[in-house]
Structure formats: structure tokens, C-alpha cells
Amino acid sequence: MKKKILFAEDEPTLAMVIKESLERKNYDVVQVSDGLQALDSYMIQRFDLIILDVMMPKLNGWNVAQEIRKQNKKIPILFLTAKSENEDLIKGYSVGGNDYLRKPFHLEELLLRVKELIERNKESREESVISVGRFKYSPIRQEIVFNENITKLSYKESMLLQKLINAQEEVLNRKTVLMDLWGDDNFFNARNMDVYISRLRKKLNADSNIQILNIRGFGYKLIMR
Template identity: 35%
Template sequence: MNILLAEDDTRLGKLISHMLKKKGGFRVDWVEQGEDAYDFTLASHYDVVILDWMMPVMDGISVCRKLRSEGYGGPILMLTAKDAIQDRVEGLDAGADDYLVKPFEMDELFARIRALSRRNFAPIQEDSVSFSHFTLNRTNRNIEVRENEVQLSQKEFQLLDLLLQNKGMVLTREVILDRIWGYDADVSYKIVDATVKLLRKKLDADIIHSIRGVGYKLEG
């Protein structure tokens, strides 16, 4: 999962960024200026954008309003010390999807991120995408491996699509389990490993790499 964090408090920014990477296994871009947050959001794909309300020059509310006015539809989480009802209303009216008041527990931040990532914010994606020696077709939910059609189970397809969207990046077992089976699913990491094993066999190539004790990444 790709996260953009815009936080001008250096100490807090470092802490949040570190925890998102270490505990969540997320890829995090951290900026300290609202203008940078605006530019980064439009230049890259992020699963969740986290904006601090009080930033110099362009604050989080202004960034949020400007992004929404230009058609940006991705999930935006607002961080702020303002906890009055009218402040919450202002944040949501500006286009924020969720609102978290400082100080907060990191577990709550992770829960908000998970909830936002599960909503229907997915950008329009190409019908088919090719990588290495295979092509994934999102309409037919199958793959062609060296020009031979191969059927995938629903979970195998979802896992391969997730790895493709984050190719070259390490996805932890926790992230994979959350995104494919759901955070509350009563399954263990063993189901992730088993699905990867089946998927590797169908791909007929060693392109899903195991990162010992962490997770997996797709790399040709």
C-alpha cells in the first residue's frame, strides 16, 4: 500500500512515517509542505493521503479542497488538533473522507487507513496488463502465460493483481491478508503462503520473491 503523509511537525512526521513502514509494511512518502502534498498526490498513485490540517503556506484543508476541485477521488484522512464539531464539519465539507484528532494512538491510525483502503476508491485501471512472460486480464479474471490461458481462483487473481499494482515493492503478509481476505478474517498467514505457492506454479516462473520473515514482492 502506498501512503502519502503530509506533516510539518518533524518529530511527529518521522514517528508516523517510521511506524507506517515498520508495522504496516507500507511505502510512505513524507512531505512537510502543503504544496508538496498537492504535487505528490497528482504525480503518483496513493492508496491513502494523510494531511495535517495546520501546515505553513498551504494548509491541509486548502490542499484537500484544491484536490477535490480538480477531480481527485482518492481517500483523504485529515489529522488535526482541532476537535470542535464545527472543525470536523469543515474538514469533511472540504472533501476529507475521515478525520483523526491529535493526539491519537497508532493502532487507531492503522484502523482508519485499513477502513479507507477497503472503500471503493480504486482508480480506473487498464483491462489487461503485461509483466514478464504473462498478461493479466481483469475482465476475464484470468492470465495468459506464454500465450497459454490459465485460470486462477478468485484469491489467486486478487493476489496477483495486488502484487502487480505494487511490483518491486515488498508486501507484508499482514497487508496481503488484510487486502485479500479482510482484516477480520479468521485465517492465518499460512493461507497467504499457500496461495503464493499455487500462484507460482501457475505462473511457471520464479518472479514472486519471498522476503524472509516479512512477505513477498513481484519482480522480474
Template identity: 40%
Template sequence: MRILIAEDEVHLAEALSQILKKQHYSVDVVHDGRDALDYAMSGIHDLLLLDIMMPELDGISVLKKLRGEGISTPVILLTAKGEITDKVTGLDHGADDYIAKPFSTEELLARIRAALRRKGEVIPEDALTFGDIELNTAHLKLAVRGKELKLNLKESELLELLVTRKQAVTSKEQIIEKLWGFDSDAEYNNVEVYISFLRKKLTFLHSTVRITTIRGVGYVLEVTE
């Protein structure tokens, strides 16, 4: 899952990024409201952490513009302010939650998990299942009928994306945007390499799940008999 951190305090933003990466989230970081809006408008993020006080555009203004454009990505506001009006204004304009600085790592992660649950997403520490496979995204493990293999982060993220999209076809463009970010220089062959890695691991585990290529469209998970 991909999270956007919009925080003008560079050291805090970097600390948050490291915390989330250790939980196996993919992370983008920006330091002003204008960049936050540009990134968030891409629609590739599963959750946004928006600081209220940012240069260019404040967090509330970013939130208003996103909701006005129909972007429903969950938003948690970060604020150092204690005034109840900031919290009420944020919630009234579509924020899903808020957290006042300073905050504990445990509280932040709990609020992120809660926001993702409300959206209907499967949070990373849960086990995802499809056919006979079980993917543990918290520990980067793929299991089939009790036999398991360790995945690297990109393999886990790719398989998670395919599983959560169920039997919808996922294009290479969608995979690149979700796993590397919309401004990444990753290319189609990067996707093909990780698809190949996953196919080999599914075969090794004797899974009935296959990653099928829909020529000219993308990839889809299927269960074979």
C-alpha cells in the same frame, strides 16, 4: 483526480503526497491555512485533506470560509486531537469525514474513495467507459473490444477528465488547471500534445470514439458511426 493536501508537518505532507501519487492522483501541497484557502478557492480539486492545526488559518476556519463561499469540494479533516468536540465542530461546518493521526495508508485511501463516491465521482480504481472504450485509471490502460494500450499518467488523467464530463465541452484552461494546477506554467501546446497522443491511440485501437475540437472553445468526446 486532483487532491489538495494542507498539512504543516512537511515530512508528513510529503509522505501523503507520495502515497497519493502512487495511486495516480494529482496532488498539490501547502503548509498553512492561508495558502490552503487560496488553492481551495480555485475549485479545481476533487478533494481536500485539511489539517486542523495549521499556522495562519486553522483547518476549521478554512472549512467555514469555503462552505461560506459555496465551495462544496469534499473535505477530510486531519487531526492529532482526540476531543470529540473537534470532530463534531468539523462535521457541523461541512466536513465530509475526519481521520485522527496516526492513521494507516489503507484507512486514508478508503476514506478518500468513500468521500469521492458520496460526491458522485468515479474513483480512480474503477473502469470508466464511453462508447467502445474502457479506461482503467488504476493501471493506466485504455481498452477497446479486448485490445489495450498502456497510457502515461497525463494521458490517463486527460481522457478521464473528458470521459467524466461526458459530452460537455472541456476548455484548454480547464484541462491545464485540472492536470497541472492553476499556478502551473503549462501552456496550450502542452494540452495539444496530449490530445494528439490520445487521438493516435484511439485510432490505433480502431475506436469509434473521437476527440472533437470545438474551435475557440475546447474539446469534446463523440462517438462516430
């Protein structure tokens, strides 16, 4: 299966050259031209690597990386920048970047960095399986496995399950989740989240020792007896 790359670059000629070079190496490339498009694409698709130009319209690469890191700590992020100051290099790493290329650069160097980051991420993915009661949960594949039966999760179902697990049997604050995953805690989004929680309960009901409790006025709590 082709590895999928999200590539955000607003300079058309450079974007075309890099995209074509990556595709010749058999990568599946989704190319966008501003930071908001990059975030939108990330939210609805699964990627193996993200390449971000730092200076983009609407939302710069650093801010895009910060938003992605709130949801995914492991996906590799490679920054491209015309900036040459060491402070910018430090900034890139501090917001969650894994690597950094200063423009202009040789395409061969970019392709080598891409290959290394994807290989490194592949190794970490193979280890990324979490036990949830009698289920095995893969955040990367967005699926749960029970007695060899695989159940796929939607993006939001997977993110909700991750947040419940990370809360470690404490109450998961309803408003915080709404702001993180929906961007607004209005009534309609709250009802939408209730639907996703209900779906998640049904997908986990094969293990009677797992419960997602509704703590009225506060949020949700994952119980694993």
C-alpha cells in the same frame, strides 16, 4: 504490491513516528512537510490514501484536499488536527475528507483507520471501469483496454480523457482545462495540451467510432458513435 500513502505533516518528530509506524505495517509512505509539497507529490505519483495535517505551512490541509478533489473524487483523505471545535470537523468533511483524527491520538487507532480506508477504497476501485466505445477505461490504473490489449496513459492523458467523458459529448472548454491541469492558459501550455490531445487520439484510434474533435475557439468534444 505495497499500498502507497501520501503523508503531509510539518512537525518533524510526529512525522517520523507516524511514517515509521506505517512502514512497519508494510505501507509505502511518501512524507512531505507542507501543503505545496503535498500537491506536487500528488500530481506526479499514484497513491492509495492521503493523510493531511490541517495546519501546515504554505497551504493548509483543507485547501490541499479541495485541490485534490477537483481531480479525484474517490481517493480517501484522512485529516489529522489539533483543532477540537465541531466546526473544524464539519469543515474537514465539507472539503472532501473521509475521516478525521484529533491530536493526540493512539497510533493503533490511526493504523486501524488507515487500513479501513484503504480496504474501502479497494472495493470502489474494482468497480471503477468506464466504457469508452469499445475500450474499457480505468481512471485509477490510468489505462485503456481494447481486445485485451492494455495501453497505459500518462497522468495528463488520463485526466483529459476523464474530462472529455464527463462533458458527455458537450464541448470541453479549453481555457478551463488549461487552468485545471496546467494552472495557466498561456500559449506554451496550450500547445502542450494540444500534444497530449494528439497522443490521446492515437491511443484511441483502434476504435474508429471514437473521435476527439477540435472545436476552434472553444475546446474539444468527444464523439462516440
